[in-house]
Structures are given as structure tokens and as C-alpha cells.
Amino acid sequence: MKKILVMFTLVTLLFSSCYPDPQIGNDGAQTNISLDKFYADFEYEASLRGVDINIENLDLISRIEEIEEEGVAGTCHFNSHQSNIVTIDQSFWNSASSNQKEMVVFHELGHCVLGRDHREEENNENACLSIMNSGTTGCQIFYNETNREYYLDELFTYSE
Secondary structure, three states, X not given: OHHHHHHHHHHHHHHHOOOOOOEEOOOOOEEOHHHHHHHHHHHHHHHHOOOOOOHHHHOOEEEEEXXXXXXXXXXXXXXXXXXXXXXXXHHHXXXXXXXXXXXXXXXXXXXHOOOOOOOOOEOOOOEEOOOOOOOOOOOEOOOOOOOHHHHHHHHHXXXX
């Protein structure tokens, strides 16, 4: 019986050590691991457009939690005295498609990493011209495989 208990403990320790530790910001807050894929994709897409980004070096804190403000899928809080914080709404995250998740994460990283403001322009078909649209003007972002490249080109190369 003792051998079985020791074996069970060793197997449990082996499997529990296979998961990466959460990243910890300077203020001790944990970075949500489920955003890592989107952060890596953001860095990759930036590099394709000649923009060098290493999010790990930016002391960025990320959270997926409920945002109390109605209709807000994500936020970026930043100032020069503390780590930038990206928060993605838990309810949005639970129901969103991969494209929707990518669009919101990239929008918030546009603020927190690229320093982009909102860009409200739209075309004559009521389509937003930027992934950095605030979502309050009535235009639509049709972020999909057909126009993803356009929105990413604009995100990483637009200068105001």
C-alpha cells in the first residue's frame, strides 16, 4: 500500500510540473497564460511588417476577468509609473471565436504596446478602417480571413 501511495505521489508531481508557471509582473500580479498564443501571434505579425516587439520585455500584466462596464470586451490601462495592464472580459472570452479574441487582444496591445489611440474613420460601406476603432461610432469591423491582412497592416504601419 505504501508503494502505491509513493508511486501516486510521484506521478502527480510529474504531471503537475508540466504546466508553465504564470508570469508575474513587477507588482506581483499574474499574467493570464491563455493570452500567450495571441501575444506570440502579435509579435509575429509585427515582425512580418518590420516592427520588432518583445512583449516579455515590456512588463505587461494581463488578466481575463469580468469587466463591469457593459459592452466592453477589453481594456488597456497604462501610465509611466506602473506596469501596463491588459484586461479581457471573461464573458466575452468564453463565447468569442478565435478571430474575435485575436481582434480584441490585438486592439488592446495596439494601445498598451504600440501606443495607438482610437481611429474612428470608416468607409462609405460603414466598415471601420482600423482595428483601433473604439466601437462607439456605429461602423463595423468585419475581422475575418478575407480582410485580416488589411487590418493588421493598418495596425502595425499606420502613423498618425
